Amino acid sequence: MTALTMKHLRYFDALARHRHFGRAAEASSISQPALSLQVRELEDILGAPLVERGPRQIRLTALGEEFAHRAREILRAVDELGTLARASTGPLSGRLRLGVIPTVAPYLLPRVMRDLTARFPDLDLRPREAITPKLMRDLGEGRLDLALLALPVSEPSLVEAPLFTEEFLLVRHQNAAHLPLPALADLPLAPLLLLEEGHCFRDQAIAFCKLPPSPSGEIMEGSSLSTLVQMVGAGIGVTLIPEMAARVETRSAPVILHRLPGPAPNRTIGLVWRRSNPLSDRYAELAQTLRDCLTPAA
Numbered sequence: 001m002t003a004l005t006m007k008h009l010r011y012f013d014a015l016a017r018h019r020h021f022g023r024a025a026e027a028s029s030i031s032q033p034a035l036s037l038q039v040r041e042l043e044d045i046l047g048a049p050l051v052e053r054g055p056r057q058i059r060l061t062a063l064g065e066e067f068a069h070r071a072r073e074i075l076r077a078v079d080e081l082g083t084l085a086r087a088s089t090g091p092l093s094g095r096l097r098l099g100v101i102p103t104v105a106p107y108l109l110p111r112v113m114r115d116l117t118a119r120f121p122d123l124d125l126r127p128r129e130a131i132t133p134k135l136m137r138d139l140g141e142g143r144l145d146l147a148l149l150a151l152p153v154s155e156p157s158l159v160e161a162p163l164f165t166e167e168f169l170l171v172r173h174q175n176a177a178h179l180p181l182p183a184l185a186d187l188p189l190a191p192l193l194l195l196e197e198g199h200c201f202r203d204q205a206i207a208f209c210k211l212p213p214s215p216s217g218e219i220m221e222g223s224s225l226s227t228l229v230q231m232v233g234a235g236i237g238v239t240l241i242p243e244m245a246a247r248v249e250t251r252s253a254p255v256i257l258h259r260l261p262g263p264a265p266n267r268t269i270g271l272v273w274r275r276s277n278p279l280s281d282r283y284a285e286l287a288q289t290l291r292d293c294l295t296p297a298a
Helices: 006-018 021-028 032-046 062-087 105-119 132-140 184-189 200-208 225-233 243-250 280-297
Strands: 051-053 058-060 094-100 123-129 146-151 158-173 192-195 219-222 238-242 255-259 266-274
Touching: 006 021, 006 032, 006 062, 021 032, 058 062, 094 105, 094 132, 105 123, 105 243, 105 280, 132 146, 132 266, 146 200, 158 200, 158 225, 158 243, 158 280, 192 200, 192 225, 200 238, 219 225, 225 238, 225 243, 225 255, 238 243, 243 255, 266 280
Parallel strands: 094 123, 094 146, 192 219, 192 238
Antiparallel strands: 051 058, 146 266, 158 238, 158 255, 158 266
16 A cells, blocks of 8 residues: 655645646646646545546545645644754754745845845745735745735734834825825825735725725726836826835836825834744844844835
């Protein structure tokens, strides 16, 4: 009888995450037939089906859902065994999977990578950009070691390490330079341009403007800060952007920036990681390194 292996667990975990044989195979860097064979072999070992195979999609059986949850816990524990070994040998080194939200990644990630590799030369930094809900899910399931995002996340199983706070700036078309600044409550009348749902920056802007959670009416959406600024440059409303993005995003658009009167809207950027991670003390040291190099620029 074939024995259950870590390979079975990793391939099935990929299938459970992607719910598609082709995408799971691609993520696992193997062929689709090879992944399908591994899943079939796993089902034979267990003596029960894990997957309902349809013409276009797959569904996990009840056993498959529970098995996927248990397999993920095992894989995370195994990964942390390697992390535990690294924690006992010198400075921070080896692979570090860092998630970064899209409203931070283009503006801070190059500097973060430069400073961390200078401070920890044996570190193999693996960045990944995604919106906050996906980063939180991947962090909890052990597919990320750290995440750089807006705080708080208010998750007891995670450690939060604030790095710096930055203001949100108002972006208007340059033709509005002579007009008085609108109050936060009046911004939607402009109309207000926001990032699409899923971005924490959208939620923060909505909260600061005291809008309903799912605003309607004169609210328009974009997929990135760059899109929002270009829309303002085309004369379509106003938007808010984080201060770190201002220089990059406004240099090629006919717009002007304004600081809003206090209390100005702002956000705190920080690192989060699993409280159970054996490298938690090392990650606190890493957070201090970033705090030292990023705070003066905030």
